[in-house]
Each structure stands twice: as C-alpha cells, then as structure tokens.
Amino acid sequence: MAKIGVWIEMGQDGVKEANLGVLTAAAGHEVYALVCSGDAEGCREVCGKYGAAKVVALAAESGALWDSPDLAARALAAAANEFDLQVVTGLGSLNGRDLLARTAAILDAPLLQDCTAVDFTAGTVEKSHFSGKTVARFECRAPLWLCSLRPNAVEPQESPVEAEVVSYTAPVSGSGGVKVLEVRRDSSGVMELTEATIIITGGRPMDSAENFQLLHECAAELGAAVGASRAAVDAGFAPHSMQVGQTGKTVSPRLYIACGLSGSVQHFAGMKTSKVIVAINTDKDAPIFGKCNYGIVGDLFEVVPVLTEVLRERA
Numbered sequence: 001m002a003k004i005g006v007w008i009e010m011g012q013d014g015v016k017e018a019n020l021g022v023l024t025a026a027a028g029h030e031v032y033a034l035v036c037s038g039d040a041e042g043c044r045e046v047c048g049k050y051g052a053a054k055v056v057a058l059a060a061e062s063g064a065l066w067d068s069p070d071l072a073a074r075a076l077a078a079a080a081n082e083f084d085l086q087v088v089t090g091l092g093s094l095n096g097r098d099l100l101a102r103t104a105a106i107l108d109a110p111l112l113q114d115c116t117a118v119d120f121t122a123g124t125v126e127k128s129h130f131s132g133k134t135v136a137r138f139e140c141r142a143p144l145w146l147c148s149l150r151p152n153a154v155e156p157q158e159s160p161v162e163a164e165v166v167s168y169t170a171p172v173s174g175s176g177g178v179k180v181l182e183v184r185r186d187s188s189g190v191m192e193l194t195e196a197t198i199i200i201t202g203g204r205p206m207d208s209a210e211n212f213q214l215l216h217e218c219a220a221e222l223g224a225a226v227g228a229s230r231a232a233v234d235a236g237f238a239p240h241s242m243q244v245g246q247t248g249k250t251v252s253p254r255l256y257i258a259c260g261l262s263g264s265v266q267h268f269a270g271m272k273t274s275k276v277i278v279a280i281n282t283d284k285d286a287p288i289f290g291k292c293n294y295g296i297v298g299d300l301f302e303v304v305p306v307l308t309e310v311l312r313e314r315a
C-alpha cells in the first residue's frame, strides 16, 4: 500500500467534482487529501467518501497559500516530506498542472502530467500522445513521484472510510514570488469544458453566435458545458475558449453530443476519450457516424429543441 497525497482543488461551491476521480484512482492506498485553500473540515465528508482517511489542512508559517502558487508548492513539498509520501497527485487542471510542476521542481522528483490512467500499486501511468494516436505507458521507479490526472479520466466511485482532519503548518517563510491578484471568470459564465462530465458541441452549421443559445438551453437542462468546432470558432460563432480539438481543448466527458460536426481527425483528437459519443448530422454518410456510439440523422435545429423539451418535462 502506497502513501499518496492528493491535492484537492476547490471550486466556488467547495471541493471540485473532478477531484473525485483522482481520489477514486488513489482509493485503497493510504490517502492524504491535501487542502491548501478553503475549509479542510468542510472537505472531510466528501474526501472520506472517496477513500481519503486523512484530510490535511495545509498552512504556511508565512500566511495564506491560496493566492500564491509558489508558496502552495513549497507547502505541498514540505507535506510530502512530513508525511513520507511516495506519490503526490492531483487534477490536471490549469492550476493543478502549474502547482504540481512547481512542487516537482522543489522536490527534484519526476512528474507525469495529464495522465489518462494510473495504477499506483504498479507505479504505472498512461499518457495520450500524437493527438491520441498512440498511448504511452510509463513506469515510475523513483521513491517519490508526481502525476496529474486528466479531468474525468477516472470514473468516480465511492469507497468510504472514516476521515480525520490533520493540521500541518509548513515551515515556509516569505510572501512568495508570485501572487494571484485577481481571477476573472469566463465572460460567458459557462462551465469549464475540460472538467465537464457532459458536453454539447456545435459545428459550422450553427451559422451564428445567436444560434448557440439553442445549445446553451439544452446544456442548462443536461448540466452540460457547451463546446464548438474550429470551423464555428473561426467563423466567429463562439470564442476560442470553447474550441475542442487538436488546437483547442482536450476533453474527456462521460457524454459528448456533437451537433453538426463532420468528424474531422483534428476535432476527434480533442474528444476521442469521451465515454459515450452521440452525433446529430443531416448527412447519413458523414464520417462522424463511423466514430460515435449513437447517431441521429437529422437537422440539429429540429432535434436539439426536442431534446431540450423532453429533458425539461422530465425535470
């Protein structure tokens, strides 16, 4: 059984749901949930439900950790030594990849980012290479190593244990070299694509930014995020932050609904690890029908409103 530290990323409403897959991957080992920001006591129940017996309220002698990634990294590195951890892991979000890279540098330990699978018993991880065309498998032999997991790569599964909160103040001084002054949310106010468990995406035939409202309405019923193909982004129908694909975001949701997408290799490079893919396309011979789990031959402007209506009635 390995000693694994899982960095817990907080969202607006507490522990981000995407952390649960990381905790699930570590469950069965001696898991320390490492909470740098927010209320560790408030995280105890959910961390315990997903297998973490210890929830560490991390603090630094010099002050708050939440607004300084380098102080947080120094505190994480100190915690790794204090609790004799063999692995430090966390969500491969923007913040997670930044924080784990800093922590690995301080610990002078190997780091594998954006892993799509991990086996902590064998010390192996998998990473997707060349836009998903190959999968590379790594064995980590160092006594301490770090990895970030792609959001939604591991399906959350409860494995409840009794969790206790432990306080640890890291011997970290100074105010940190980098301080976060302000966090601006995406002006569209939509859910972060890379962490969404359901995504509905629009392609070129959306034809205007206004028509994307159709997808936003359906997404509201599904609890989904809205994505776009590059063709839709290049045409100015959606911002680049919504682009999925080789030159956009890589996503791995449980359900991906592709509305008016031909199924280009560049788009697939960013969403091929989706668990279930549903395609809506007017052309029965569109390449996307050879790559999806369920296909609907039809006009998205007719099919999506019906789907939204059915979901509304069921709510």
Ligand SMILES: Cc1cc2nc3c(=O)[nH]c(=O)nc-3n(C[C@H](O)[C@H](O)[C@H](O)COP(=O)(O)OP(=O)(O)OC[C@H]3O[C@@H](n4cnc5c(N)ncnc54)[C@H](O)[C@@H]3O)c2cc1C
Binding pocket: 202, 203, 204, 205, 228, 229, 230, 231, 232, 243, 244, 245, 246, 247, 248, 249, 259, 260, 261, 262, 263, 264, 265, 266, 267, 270, 280, 281, 282, 283, 286, 298, 299, 300, 301
């Ligand atoms: C280097 C490089 C990087 C790229 N990176 C990306 C990337 O990151 N992401 C990305 O998406 N693309 C990327 N592309 C572009 C990619 O090659 C495609 O051009 C693009 O994905 C096509 O977008 P689309 O499927 O929306 O449009 P199209 O290929 O035009 O397909 C539209 C589909 O909608 C169907 N349709 C039409 N009307 C309707 C309707 N009313 N209802 C339902 N279906 C309808 C059509 O039958 C068609 O199959 C990249 C290309 C290159 C060269």
